[in-house]
Structure formats: structure tokens, C-alpha cells
Amino acid sequence: MPTLRTAATGLLRDLIPAPGAERRMGVLTLAQSLGTGLFLTSSAVFFTRTVGLSADSVSVAMSIAGLCGFLATIPGGRVADRLGARRPLAASYALLAALFVAYGFIDEIGEFTIVACAIAVCETVGSPLRAALTHALFGSARSAGVRARMRSLYNLGFTGGAALAGAALATGSRSAFLLVLTGNAVLQLLCAVITVRLRPAGPEVAGSGAGRSWAAFRDGRFLLATVVSGVLELFQPVLAVGVPLWVVNRTHAPVALVAALTIVNTVLVVLLQVAASKGSDTVSGSGRLLLRSGLLMALACGMFAASGNGTGTTWAVVLLITGTAVMTLGELAQSAGGWGLSFTLPPEGRMGEYQGVFGLGRGLQQFFGPALVIMLPLGMGTFGWLILATVFLLAGLTAHWAFARDTPSELPAHPTPTPSP
Structure with a gap:
């Protein structure tokens, strides 16, 4: 028991950011995610039932x-390389606050x-800006761990x-909808204020970042990292779309299990992401993490395949819960390995540009992932899961071949700055 208590204490301690810039980043992240969870969980229902927009039109928009x-x-x-990441990121948060307020006047x-497109641009631009700011604050060696x-x-x-969104949905009134929008807007403004206070110790704009460049698109190794990481990110539609539909349509497991699987995934990510990121401060370590990710995700797909209609209820539940846990461990390794490569491979002065290109892999997964998951496991059954397992396995092996062979003693590409308090 003392050992378990010590381990649990260590995991919880990992969640607490260090004082200074990292702790401010923690508060920023909590504020942003609280607002995102509040809005995304309730927005579709409010816009269709309260505002009166059709579900099809909202989907197209x-x-x-x-x-x-x-x-x-x-x-x-590119904005991050030209102007520095801090001020543009703060501006994007402030603009998001105004846009969420604007949602309240839409009919x-x-x-x-129009508003949804503006919000999507601000949120998407925020991703490379946050990554570039993180690198400016903590350097290559610490950035993946901070992420x-x-x-x-x-x-x-x-x-x-x-x-909180569940409470608002239970009310279902327009007043509750406006309260959700106002709360999210206030949280976005808080993010803007915190971002302005996150001042890197060194110069915010590297001298070589002023001009336009397509260097990231000419960097074959970085493009390979982008593609491999994007392929492994297929875990997202697998867990969000594939597994729930598989449970409902192709297994004897109870439908209520879907909620339990979501809880398993969330709890493991909260508790284990920091511990699972060890080794992501070097190219070779990141390559090994991506290999681990591919192996674990392939194994999880095999477990999902084995839980099909030919399997009894009890074994189906065991396989689905175990498969979700294994897929989540692969998710943790993928996130850490992807961050590691995205921070250690870019050259000086091009961090923003490279982070923007790296985000394309995630964008392609978001476009094609749900359709691919439905076409393979849901359309082809067990054989579809095995195809998906092969895709994950090949991506992991490719990462090992391309990155894990770098010498373990390699130094980070850039020095680690000390953030100003």
C-alpha cells in the first residue's frame, strides 16, 4: 500500500506545473480547456434546439x-516567426472572446x-503560436515535457x-446558452491576459525568421515526421467514432460501456501523460516513443477486433476496456513523440513555420480519419481492424527507422532559455 500511495502521489505531483512561466501556462491551459469543454459539449444542441438552426446546415457550416x-x-x-508568438496569440484569444459573444446574436x-469560420481560424492559428511560445519559453529540451x-x-x-455544460443543457433555455457564451468569452479574455505576461527571457523574434520560406516543405525528414505522427493520430477517430459505433453495432457489450471507455481514456491521459513523455527531449527518444505508439495501437486494434459479435458479453467488455487502455497508452506515446520531433527537428528561427507544417498532419487526420474508421472497422469488420492495425504498425516501424537510430547522447537542437518570472 505505501508503494501504491507513493506512486499515486508522484503522478498527482506531476500535474502541478513548476512556479513561474510554467505555472502560468498551466492556468492558461485550464482556462482554455474549461471554456472549450463548456462550449463544445453544449453548442450543437443549443444551436439546433434553442437558436433553431437545422442540424444539416450546422454540419455543413x-x-x-x-x-x-x-x-x-x-x-x-509564419506570424510567430515574423512577429513572435506571444502578442499574436494574446490577440487571437481576445478576438475569440468577441466572437463567442457574437454567437449570442446569431439567428x-x-x-x-461567418463566425464559425473566424473562430476556426483563431483556434487553428493558436496551435502553432502556442507551440512556438512554449519553445521560446522553455527550449527544445523542456518543451515536450511542458506540453x-x-x-x-x-x-x-x-x-x-x-x-458544467451538462447543467446548462439540463436547463435548455436561451439564458443558459448566453451564460455558456459569456463564460467562455471571459475565460478567453483571461487567456489573453495570461499570454501577455508570458515573456521569454531572450528575443521573441529570431533574426532569420523575418523572411518568407518554404524550408519546412523542403525538409524531407521533418515531412516524414509530420506524416508518421499524423497517421498515428488516427487514434482520435478510433476512440471517438470507431469504438463507440463498434460497441453499438458489432458487439454484445452494453451501450453504457461507451461512457465508461471515455472515462478510462480521460483518467489515463490526465494521470500518465507526463510520465509517458520521458525521452521526448531527443530525436532518438521521440522515435522510440512513436515505435511504442505504433505497437500498442496495433495491439489495441487486435483486441477491438476480437470483441466482435462472436464473443460473449463478458469477454467483449474485458477486451474493449483493455483495448481502450492499451490504445490510450499508445496515444500518450504518440503525443510525446510527436511533440519531441516537432521541437527538436526545426532549425533556429523557423519554429513557427515548422509548427504550422506539423499541424497539417493533424488536419489531414481530422478530415479523413472519421471516414476511414467507418469504412474499415465498421464497413469490413474484423478484417478492417487488422488493416488499421497494420497501418499503425508500419507507421511505428517507419518512425523507428527514421529517428530512433540517432545517437542517444545527442544534444537538443537549441539551448534551453530560462523563462523570466
Whole structure:
């Protein structure tokens, strides 16, 4: 028992950011994720039932917004190299606050589409800006570890926001909807204030980052890292779309298990992301993490395949819970390995540009992932799961071949700055 208590204490301690810039980043992450969980969990219901927009029109509008956000990824990275990441990121949070307030005055689909596109651009641009700011604050050696801690906090905040959204949905009134929008806007403004106070110790703009460049697209090794990481990110539609539909349509497991699987995933991410990120401060360590990710995800797909209709209820439940836990461990390794490569491979002065390109892998997964998951496991059954397992396995082996063979003693590509208090 003392050993278990010590281990649990250590995991919880990992969630607490160090004083100074890292702790401010933690507060920023909690505020952002709380607002995101609050809004995303309730917005579709409110816009269709309270505002009166049709579900089909909202779906089309969100697809258009997703495309706008995808196209803004690389320009967002270039902004970080040209102007520094801190002020543009703060401006994006402030603009998001205004846009969420604007949602409260919308009553037709054209207005909704315009605001949704603007929000998608701000949110998508924020990703490379946050990554570039993280690197400016903590350097290559610490950035992946900081991102790991922030991801744990993000899941914690998102879960809290989703719980608050449940209370708002229970009311179902327009007043509750306006309260959700106002709360999210206030949290976005708080993020803007915190971002302004996150001042790197060194210069915010590297001298070589002023001009336009397509260096990231000419960097074959970085592009390979982008593709491999994007392929492994297929765990997201697998857990969010594939497994729930598989449980409902292809297994004898109870439908209520879907909620339990979501809880298993969330708890493991919150508790283990920091511990699972060991080794992500070097290229070779990141390559080994991606190999581990591919192996674990392939194993999880095999477990999901074995839980099909030919398996009894009890074994189906055991296989689905175990498979979700194994897939989540692969998710943790993928996140850490992807962050590690995205921070250690870019050259000096091009961090924003490279982060923007790296985000394209995630964007492509978001576009094609749900359809691929439905076409393979849901359309082809067990054989579809095995195809998906092969894809994960090949991605992990490719990462091992391309990155894990670097010497373990390699130094980070850039020095680690000391953030100003």
C-alpha cells in the first residue's frame, strides 16, 4: 500500500506545473480547456434546439469552418516567426472572446458560418503560436515535457467544462446558452491576459525568421515526421467514432460501456501523460516513443477486433476496456513523440513555420480519419481492424527507422532559455 500511495502521489505531483512561466501556462491551459469543454459539449444542441438552426446546415457550416482553419495553419506559424508568438496569440484569444459573444446574436445560418469560420481560424492559428511560445519559453529540451503536463491539465479542464455544460443543457433555455457564451468569452479574455505576461527571457523574434520560406516543405525528414505522427493520430477517430459505433453495432457489450471507455481514456491521459513523455527531449527518444505508439495501437486494434459479435458479453467488455487502455497508452506515446520531433527537428528561427507544417498532419487526420474508421472497422469488420492495425504498425516501424537510430547522447537542437518570472 505505501508503494501504491507513493506512486499515486508522484503522478498527482506531476500535474502541478513548476512556479513561474510554467505555472502560468498551466492556468492558461485550464482556462482554455474549461471554456472549450463548456462550449463544445453544449453548442450543437443549443444551436439546433434553442437558436433553431437545422442540424444539416450546422454540419455543413462546421465543415467549411474546419477547411478555413486548416488553410490558416501555416500562415499562423509564419506570424510567430515574423512577429513572435506571444502578442499574436494574446490577440487571437481576445478576438475569440468577441466572437463567442457574437454567437449570442446569431439567428440565421449565414451569420453562423461567418463566425464559425473566424473562430476556426483563431483556434487553428493558436496551435502553432502556442507551440512556438512554449519553445521560446522553455527550449527544445523542456518543451515536450511542458506540453505533456499541459495536455493532462487540458483533459482535466475539458472534463470540468463538459460537466458544467451538462447543467446548462439540463436547463435548455436561451439564458443558459448566453451564460455558456459569456463564460467562455471571459475565460478567453483571461487567456489573453495570461499570454501577455508570458515573456521569454531572450528575443521573441529570431533574426532569420523575418523572411518568407518554404524550408519546412523542403525538409524531407521533418515531412516524414509530420506524416508518421499524423497517421498515428488516427487514434482520435478510433476512440471517438470507431469504438463507440463498434460497441453499438458489432458487439454484445452494453451501450453504457461507451461512457465508461471515455472515462478510462480521460483518467489515463490526465494521470500518465507526463510520465509517458520521458525521452521526448531527443530525436532518438521521440522515435522510440512513436515505435511504442505504433505497437500498442496495433495491439489495441487486435483486441477491438476480437470483441466482435462472436464473443460473449463478458469477454467483449474485458477486451474493449483493455483495448481502450492499451490504445490510450499508445496515444500518450504518440503525443510525446510527436511533440519531441516537432521541437527538436526545426532549425533556429523557423519554429513557427515548422509548427504550422506539423499541424497539417493533424488536419489531414481530422478530415479523413472519421471516414476511414467507418469504412474499415465498421464497413469490413474484423478484417478492417487488422488493416488499421497494420497501418499503425508500419507507421511505428517507419518512425523507428527514421529517428530512433540517432545517437542517444545527442544534444537538443537549441539551448534551453530560462523563462523570466
